[in-house]
Structure formats: C-alpha cells, structure tokens
Amino acid sequence: MLRVLHRWVALPAAAVLVVVSLSGVALSLFPPLQAEGPSSLSVGELTSQVVQALPGTTRIERSTNGEITAIGFGDNGFMQTGIDPATGALLGPTTPSATELWIETLHRQLFTGDPGRIVVALSSLALLALAVSGIGLAVRRAGGWAALFRPARGRGAGRWHLWFGRLALPVVMLSTLTALWMSAATFGLVPDNPAVPPMPAASGAAARDAALLPGLDVPVSELIGLDLPRQGDPAGAYLLETYQGVGNVDPGTGDVTGWVPRSLSDRIMDWVHLLHTGQGAAWLGLILGLGTLGVPVLAGTGTLVWLTGRGRRQSAPPETARTVLLVGSEGGTTWRFARTAAEAIEAATGAPVHVGPLSSYAPDRYPQAERMVIFAATYGDGDAPASAKGFLDRLKTTPAPQMPFAILGFGDRGFDAFCAYAETIRKAALEAGWRELAPPGSVDRQSSGDFHRWGEAFSAATGLDLRLGPVETGETSETLTLLSRDDHGDEVQAPVSILRFALPRRGLWRRSLDRLLNRGFGSFAPGDLLGIVPRGDDRPRYYSLASSARDGFVEIVVRRMPGGLCSGQLTALQPGESVAAFVRANPAFHAGPGTSPLILIGAGAGIGPLAGFVRDNHRRRPIHLYFGNRSRQSDFLYRDDLARWQDEGRLNSAAAVFSRGPERGYVQDALRADGPRIAELVASGARIMVCGGREMAQGVGRALSEILAPLAIDPVALKREGRYVEDVF
Amino acid sequence: MRPLLATLALTTALTAPSLAGATEVTLKTQLRNYGGKPAFLAYYVTDQTGAYVGTLWMAASKARYIPDLTDWYRYSGGDMNEISGITGASVGSGRTLTVTLDLADTLFDAGYTLHIDAAVEHYPASPSEIVLPLTREGASKPVSGRGYIESFSYAM
Structure with missing residues (x-):
C-alpha cells in the first residue's frame, strides 16, 4: 500500500519536482552573494543621510538579505539606489537581478502564473507525501526505527535512493512545509491581510531632521521599509514598517501614531520566509540548497528502482491477500523460489498472494489472510538473513496470528547450521502459540528436487493442489x-x-x-x-x-x-x-565504504576475495592480512602481489603461516601471536573479514574470542553490527 | 461623510442611467513604457480635510496585489466592498486606460482631490502618483505622473 502510494505519487510529480528543486538550488546561491553586513545606524540617521544625497527619495527599503535600497521617481520613472548599511553612503544605481527574477518565476510558477503556482503547490504536497511514505518504507525495509540510522544495505539504485533519501529528508521536510505555507498564503488560505495604520492627521509642526526624530530611533536591522512624506505635503508622515509593527511617525514631532504591532501571521511568514529562502541566514540557505540537490538524485534513483522492479511480477497488497508469503533472504535466491511458490499458490487457491520480506511482518497487516508461508534462508551460523531483521523480536512480542503457518528453510548441508534460522523461527512460533499448517521442509543448495518435495508435502497437508513450476534462475x-x-x-x-x-x-x-x-x-x-x-x-x-x-x-x-x-x-x-x-x-x-581498518583473515583459496580487497584499496585504508596455507614453497598464493601492494601502501601488514615446513602453524596461531595489536585495532573500530573453510573459520572465531575477552568485546555482538563477517565454504 | 459617499457610489455605477445632477466624465491614463508587468491603478477622492471620500475606479487583475496600492489601502482601510462593481483589468506598460463615469456635479470645485496610486509587480509602488484638485477648469489639461503614468487627464 505504502509502496504503491510512493510510486504513483512520485511518477507524475517527478518532472516538476526536478525543475522546482534545481531552480531552488540555484536560488540558494543568491543570498550568500547578496548578504550585507550589520549596521550600527538608526533608521533616522540612515534616512537623514539618504535624503541629503537623494532629496527625491520616497521610500527606503531593507531586503531580508540586509541590502538597503533608496527608491525615488525621476524624469525617467523610478530609480533605485543601493545604500551602504554601515555608513549610509550611496553605492550607486541598482536593478533587481533579472537572472534571479527569471529563476524565481520558474521556481514559483513555472512561468505560467496561477496554474503553475497550483502545479508547484501540488508537487510540494506530493513531495511531503513521498517523504512520509518513504520513511515508512525505509523503516519497514530496515526492520525498525533504530536500524534507519545504520548504513544502508543492499545495492544498486535502491541503496542510493535510501542513502540520499535519509540525507535529504530534514531539508526536504523543512522546504516543503514552508513552501506549502507560502502557497497557502498566496492563495489566501492563511490570513495574510497586511495591517496598516490609518492616514495620519498632520501635527502641523515644521519638518525636522529625520536623525533627530525619536520615532525613527530604531536599529536599521529592524527595518522593513520607510515611506517618506511627500515633499510639500503638510499632511504627510513617515510610514515606518519594522519587524515589530507599522505606524506613522510625525515629521515635526517624531511622535508615533496609529502603531499596529506586526500580526502573528506576518511573524510566522517572516520565519517561514527565512527558513525557506535562507535570506537573512545565508549559511542555512546553502545547506537547504545542498539538501535540495537530493531531490533530482532521488527522482533518478527512484525511477531506476521502479524500472528494475517493473519486470517482476506484482505481489498483492497485504490487506487483500489470502496467502502471505514472507521471505528471509540474504542475497535474493530465496526470493526466486518465493515467486515460483506464490504463482503456484495463486493458481491453486485462485486468491491473491502477498510476497514480502520477513522484516515487514506485522500481525494486523493481513486482515484477509488464511495462511502464512515462510521461506527462510540462513546467514552464517544460523543468523537472521538481511530481509528478516527484527522478525523474531516481533514474533515474540505480538500475539499469535489466527492463520496457520508453514515454513521452508533454505541452506547448505555442508554447514552445521543447516537451515538453523528456519528452525529457530519455527520453535519460537510454536512456543508463541502459532499453529502449523504443514510439516517444515528444507532446501539444500537451491535444489529444485527438495523444493518440489516440499510442494508435495504442503499439498498433502493442506489439500491444495500446488503445482510448482521451474524456479527462475534470474x-x-x-x-x-x-x-x-x-x-x-x-x-x-x-x-x-x-x-x-x-x-x-x-x-x-x-x-x-x-x-x-x-x-x-x-x-x-x-x-x-x-x-x-x-x-x-x-x-x-x-x-x-x-x-x-x-x-x-x-x-x-x-x-x-x-x-x-x-x-x-x-x-x-x-x-x-x-x-x-x-x-x-x-x-x-564487501569491504564497504569507510576508513576504519580492515583485518582480513583467510586460508587456502579464501585468500581470493581478501587479495581483491587489497588490490581495490585505492584509498589506502589500513589493511592487515593474516592467512594460512600449506607450504611457503608450493602454495604461497599472491606472494609477489602482496609484496608489491605493501610497497604501494595498499596493505599495511601481511602475516603468512604455513601448516607444513619448519614454521608449522595455522592462521589462528598468527592471530594469537598478534593478539594485543588485533585487540587494539578492533577497539578502534576495525572490521574483521574471514574467508575460507568452515573449520578454519571456527578456529579463528575461538582465537578472536580469546583475544577480545580482556576488552570485554563479544564477537557475537561484532557480528550483529556487521563488523565481523565471514564467507565460509 | 456618509451621504456624499452614498451619492458617489450611486453615481459611479457604470451601468446606471444618467441621473440629474451628474456629469459624464472620461478619465484617460496613458502609461509610460516602463517595461514591466501590467500596472495596478487606483482612482479615489479625498476631501478638503484630507479625508477619504470614495473610490472611482480600480484597475487590478488580482485582488492579491491590491495592498500594493498603499495609499488607497490605507485611506480605504483595505475594504474590498469599496471597489465591488468598479474594477477592471490591470493596464499594460505603454498602454492607455480610458474609463467613463457619471460623477456627481458636487464633486467639482468643492475642494475634492483625485488621487491615483500605481503599483507594478516586482517594481517599487508609487502611491498617490497623481494628486489633482477636481475643478471644471482643470478638465482636459493633461498632467504627468512621477513614476508609471506618462499623462492623465479628465474630460467632461
């Protein structure tokens, strides 16, 4: 549901959002270029100076960037003159930047007036909906709120989409909400009637120097605009507008009359304007501009995610599904089995099937469902795979669902922990009072024979005629x-x-x-x-x-x-x-981004990816390699390369151990010998990557436990954080 | 004040039949080539004490920008009821606006003053750009504004 909303809001809005955001980024560059320094003058002092130099001045304005402009009307129409806020000196004629105006018109109304304004406002509303639904999707994908703040997993466009989305989110929210407020004001949906004092009655006193008028003794930084009395008009008065309010100032006495405090809606608008444009806070504007760059990037990556996903068969939304098929998969193979199973179940029941990650499980999401099928792969030594994060916790803390479940584990019989995660789920579910629909099954190394045997057992138990097709290798x-x-x-x-x-x-x-x-x-x-x-x-x-x-x-x-x-x-x-x-x-x-040191441990053919990490270490991240082989003379793989990489600074240290010959030893012996340094590296944030045979990995695990024990660091906790990973065969 | 305003409001209705005591007056406003968007213009009258009497015409395509006609906005208190039925389109740069109204005879040679405010989007506002006593003698004598108005005259 959330995904459908996210997609169908994004697709029509994307083009407008790209234009509006890019023009917004361009506009964010103006305030830092235009911003003027502070002023110690009062409005009266400034006015006195300006009027002396330009007697025809009718208005003095201060922009939100702090620029002061004197406006007068001459033979050729109006004239605008820039004024130095610090001294009140003339800076020369100014004209509004045509480029800025052009971009602003594009940004606000796409050059089409009110229809454009409506389109821009709707696209802002769409962006807000995208931000909110995006948060929901990201939380579901990560398996919890806390997981949102960890590095994004996965790959390809989806990973970038999530990465930029999280980065741009605060800016997008701020810009969108302020934009919507301004749109609402433009269309009269929020009160925006400027309060003005009534026309003053003249005091009749002779006009005095503005610098001496008490009513004009306010700091220039407070000024919005000052309308000067018309020359030769005895009824005239200064109309002073500041961030505090607006009132008349008698040119003879300096008294303020008819003062109207700045309305709440104006004060809100002052803040909204500042937060949206960065005018008055140029650094904020630059941050906003930078964050806004995320919008076109998100539009691009989002489109790619959509294009890549389009080829896949659509799964029914959870709300309408009669069968819920949840998948715990690390790489994605299990998904392919799930899609084959979903097609067969849909054909057998004639009712919609929802296929989703285990991490999205929530008992109240499936009001129509009659059965749940769980396909669970195992990651490492019985750990939860990536798409199952948080599932077990939710299983234990939420009431058992009404519908019965069936579970199929995927794994590799070569491991002790064959289908261990599926077994963990099954035990926990039965303990929590879940009813089992069909006997559990297991698939060894993607065996289609195992898969079809499970299908037959499932059919026999449920009475459904499940005809599993071939599994797409994809x-x-x-x-x-x-x-x-x-x-x-x-x-x-x-x-x-x-x-x-x-x-x-x-x-x-x-x-x-x-x-x-x-x-x-x-x-x-x-x-x-x-x-x-x-x-x-x-x-x-x-x-x-x-x-x-x-x-x-x-x-x-x-x-x-x-x-x-x-x-x-x-x-x-x-x-x-x-x-x-x-x-x-x-x-x-993957070695992953980041600059923390890597501790690479391997044996035999397991040196392959580790050598690859070193070769790929263009950024000269600290890498320490420990590896074991049989004989220095016969199978010292990558011997010359390792020496060269060390010279080039791609590899900090390499410790080779050989199980035959005078030095006899295993890689775990090298680890123990280097224990204090390894402990120090891990304590400073190093990541451990192990590749090789299963026995070697277990030996390494024991050695690391011993090495890290004095620091009270638990290797299991490291694994959970992704700082201790294994690729075992 | 109110009786006069009532008379004025009545007589400025363009579709109203000619009344006794009213004169047909044509207001002609030629704008400069200032090069910007169409100008908003407000035509209104104050009395000999400087107090607001009523509005004759408003050229304003969007209500949103009417507060930019700053003097009119202050004199009238921003009351949009003042201009219902006497509003037309904004006037483009270099163009001429001609409006014909039935005005009460009593408005002339009685100390009343005509104000014209002008405002253009993105440009400085020009309140009371034209301030002109309403006299029979002043009819058909063009005056020029200081900002957006090249020349203005009224003919009876």
Whole structure:
C-alpha cells in the first residue's frame, strides 16, 4: 500500500519536482552573494543621510538579505539606489537581478502564473507525501526505527535512493512545509491581510531632521521599509514598517501614531520566509540548497528502482491477500523460489498472494489472510538473513496470528547450521502459540528436487493442489574467456589455481546500464560471487570474486577438489577457452565504504576475495592480512602481489603461516601471536573479514574470542553490527 | 461623510442611467513604457480635510496585489466592498486606460482631490502618483505622473 502510494505519487510529480528543486538550488546561491553586513545606524540617521544625497527619495527599503535600497521617481520613472548599511553612503544605481527574477518565476510558477503556482503547490504536497511514505518504507525495509540510522544495505539504485533519501529528508521536510505555507498564503488560505495604520492627521509642526526624530530611533536591522512624506505635503508622515509593527511617525514631532504591532501571521511568514529562502541566514540557505540537490538524485534513483522492479511480477497488497508469503533472504535466491511458490499458490487457491520480506511482518497487516508461508534462508551460523531483521523480536512480542503457518528453510548441508534460522523461527512460533499448517521442509543448495518435495508435502497437508513450476534462475550467464592461470600446490597434493578471465564484451549501452544499476559484470566487487554452472549439471557453484569490475578482469581462486565436477572443469581450462558464468551480489561480504581498518583473515583459496580487497584499496585504508596455507614453497598464493601492494601502501601488514615446513602453524596461531595489536585495532573500530573453510573459520572465531575477552568485546555482538563477517565454504 | 459617499457610489455605477445632477466624465491614463508587468491603478477622492471620500475606479487583475496600492489601502482601510462593481483589468506598460463615469456635479470645485496610486509587480509602488484638485477648469489639461503614468487627464 505504502509502496504503491510512493510510486504513483512520485511518477507524475517527478518532472516538476526536478525543475522546482534545481531552480531552488540555484536560488540558494543568491543570498550568500547578496548578504550585507550589520549596521550600527538608526533608521533616522540612515534616512537623514539618504535624503541629503537623494532629496527625491520616497521610500527606503531593507531586503531580508540586509541590502538597503533608496527608491525615488525621476524624469525617467523610478530609480533605485543601493545604500551602504554601515555608513549610509550611496553605492550607486541598482536593478533587481533579472537572472534571479527569471529563476524565481520558474521556481514559483513555472512561468505560467496561477496554474503553475497550483502545479508547484501540488508537487510540494506530493513531495511531503513521498517523504512520509518513504520513511515508512525505509523503516519497514530496515526492520525498525533504530536500524534507519545504520548504513544502508543492499545495492544498486535502491541503496542510493535510501542513502540520499535519509540525507535529504530534514531539508526536504523543512522546504516543503514552508513552501506549502507560502502557497497557502498566496492563495489566501492563511490570513495574510497586511495591517496598516490609518492616514495620519498632520501635527502641523515644521519638518525636522529625520536623525533627530525619536520615532525613527530604531536599529536599521529592524527595518522593513520607510515611506517618506511627500515633499510639500503638510499632511504627510513617515510610514515606518519594522519587524515589530507599522505606524506613522510625525515629521515635526517624531511622535508615533496609529502603531499596529506586526500580526502573528506576518511573524510566522517572516520565519517561514527565512527558513525557506535562507535570506537573512545565508549559511542555512546553502545547506537547504545542498539538501535540495537530493531531490533530482532521488527522482533518478527512484525511477531506476521502479524500472528494475517493473519486470517482476506484482505481489498483492497485504490487506487483500489470502496467502502471505514472507521471505528471509540474504542475497535474493530465496526470493526466486518465493515467486515460483506464490504463482503456484495463486493458481491453486485462485486468491491473491502477498510476497514480502520477513522484516515487514506485522500481525494486523493481513486482515484477509488464511495462511502464512515462510521461506527462510540462513546467514552464517544460523543468523537472521538481511530481509528478516527484527522478525523474531516481533514474533515474540505480538500475539499469535489466527492463520496457520508453514515454513521452508533454505541452506547448505555442508554447514552445521543447516537451515538453523528456519528452525529457530519455527520453535519460537510454536512456543508463541502459532499453529502449523504443514510439516517444515528444507532446501539444500537451491535444489529444485527438495523444493518440489516440499510442494508435495504442503499439498498433502493442506489439500491444495500446488503445482510448482521451474524456479527462475534470474541470472543469464555470459561467456568468460580465460586469460591466464597461476597454478600452485601440486607438490603438497592440494592443487589450487588463480584463474583470470577477460570481462565479457558488451556494448556501451549495456555496460553503462549495468554500471548504473550496479549489477552483473558492469559493477562487481571483491567478495561478490561468480556463479558457474558446470557441464553436466544444472546447479551453479559459487566462487568468491578476487577482483572488481574496475580492475578490468574477473579473477577467482579455485581449489581442485577430488572428484569435484565444477572445480575439475575449471582447473582444466586453458587460456583462450571459455566458461559460462554470472555475477551474484554478496553485499554482506564487501569491504564497504569507510576508513576504519580492515583485518582480513583467510586460508587456502579464501585468500581470493581478501587479495581483491587489497588490490581495490585505492584509498589506502589500513589493511592487515593474516592467512594460512600449506607450504611457503608450493602454495604461497599472491606472494609477489602482496609484496608489491605493501610497497604501494595498499596493505599495511601481511602475516603468512604455513601448516607444513619448519614454521608449522595455522592462521589462528598468527592471530594469537598478534593478539594485543588485533585487540587494539578492533577497539578502534576495525572490521574483521574471514574467508575460507568452515573449520578454519571456527578456529579463528575461538582465537578472536580469546583475544577480545580482556576488552570485554563479544564477537557475537561484532557480528550483529556487521563488523565481523565471514564467507565460509 | 456618509451621504456624499452614498451619492458617489450611486453615481459611479457604470451601468446606471444618467441621473440629474451628474456629469459624464472620461478619465484617460496613458502609461509610460516602463517595461514591466501590467500596472495596478487606483482612482479615489479625498476631501478638503484630507479625508477619504470614495473610490472611482480600480484597475487590478488580482485582488492579491491590491495592498500594493498603499495609499488607497490605507485611506480605504483595505475594504474590498469599496471597489465591488468598479474594477477592471490591470493596464499594460505603454498602454492607455480610458474609463467613463457619471460623477456627481458636487464633486467639482468643492475642494475634492483625485488621487491615483500605481503599483507594478516586482517594481517599487508609487502611491498617490497623481494628486489633482477636481475643478471644471482643470478638465482636459493633461498632467504627468512621477513614476508609471506618462499623462492623465479628465474630460467632461
């Protein structure tokens, strides 16, 4: 519902909002250029000086920027003369900036008068609706208010949209609310009748020097405008308007008559004007201008999000769905299974199915729902995946739903924690009194056989005739040609190769689009996964990438497993031969932005992405590498590169340990030996990234617990914050 | 004051048939080529004590900017009832406005003064740009304004 509102408000308003915001940014540059310094003169002193120099002056004005202008009428119409606020001296003739006026007219009414004003006001209203619905969507996506203030996860346009959205939000809210107030005033919806004192009765006293009139003894900074008595008009009086009010000042006695205090609506408008334009607070205006730049960026990224999402089948809104399918997924694979299941359930029940992230769960969002199906992947050692943040807490704190649920876990049987998160959910749900609809299932490494077996069990338990179609892989493989291979480890019976492929050849348009959408071979980073489907099987194998798209090649490290189908085929490749592959994002294992130190720990082929992080470290962020292999002579991967990167300052320290030979040791031994330094780095905000075999990762985990114990830092807490991540195989 | 104002209001109704004691008066206002947006103009009368009597005509396409006719706004207290039925379009730069009204004979040679306020969006306001005693002798004698009005005359 919120998403639909967000999209359908944004699409028609985007073009106008881009014009209005860009013109607003341009206007924000004027106040700093125009702002005048303070003045120590009184209005009377200033007037006395101006009138001496320009006897024909009929009005003196002070702009909200502090510029003083004397206005008079001569033979050729009106004349405006700039006045130095500090001294009252003439600065010469001024004309209003035509450029500023032009931009202002565009900004306020798109050059079309009242219809334009209405369009601009409606687009401001739209922007307000977008800000509010955007907050709602962001909270739901992050899984809670607190999570909003953490770094944005995910990738591509959506990530940028969220990032800029949060940054621009305060400015957008301020600018929009003030704009709406001004629009309302323009259209007479808020009281805006200027109060004026009645025409004065003349005192008859001879006019005196303005500098001596007590009624004009107010600071120039308070002045809005002063109308001077007409020359030779005995009934004339000064009409003084200040931020306090407006009244007549008798030119003979200096008495103030008919004083009308500034009305509340005028005072509100003074503030609204200041907050919207930055006139009178140029620094604020610049901040507003900068924040307003976010609007075109948001329009662009939002359009991209919409374009990328458009191809996907639409899910029913939660309010009308009869079946609710919630997904906990880290990379996105589980979503593809969910979409296949949703289609089958919709076909079997003839009723709408809502598919959403587990983090969006709220028991009162599904008034029509009859059943809930949960697809849950496991992240790391049984942790919640990204799209399930906050789900377990909500499950425990909210009443059990009326509808029964069924759960299907996704994982990898190679791990001890196979489908552990799905099992955690199931236990918690049953404890909370949820009713189970069908027996739980599990899918091992995206096995379509497992998936269809679950479908049959679900059909048997529910009586629905669920016919699961094939699962879209969603990834189209491209052809990669091997450029070079660097073989190691034959002597220690652990052959491992660094394989470097050329980037697939693609047209400029496709390349740019991929880069913009942050997808595929247009934009990958070390730690992302290269999916390769071996000949003779339809299940992809994933290898961590050791290069980034910027490097201009695709590099992976492959250990040849005894009897391994995919690793066998890959390690048999000769330069010039090719393989079909695709990129799968793995944002959880990116080095990420930031300047905090990285502690990289790996063993064997796990050195691949770690070497990639170092190679990609153009900003010279402190990196400390610990890695283990078998033999210094035989499988010291990236030996020469590491030395060079250290010379270039991309790598601060590298500690290599070998399990064979005189120095014998494992990577965890190197960690323990360096314990105090590691503890110090972690205490100063360092991030730990571990890549390699599962046993190594467990050993490293134990070593880190010991090292961090004296500091009372819990590795589990670090993991939760994303400061301790693992890529384990 | 009120009886005279009532007479004035009655006699300034453009569609009203000619009344006894009323004269047809044509107000002709030629604007300068000041180059801006169309000008707002207010025509109103004060008496010999300087007090406001009533409004003859208002050229103002948008009620929103009428307060920019500052003297008129102050004299009349901003009362929009004063101008209902006697309002026309704003007058473009360099253009001429001609308005014909039936005015009470008693307005002439009796110490009454005609004021014209002018205002242009984004430009300085020009209140009481023309201040002219209403006399039969002054008819058809053009006077010029100091801001936006090139020349003004009334003919009887």
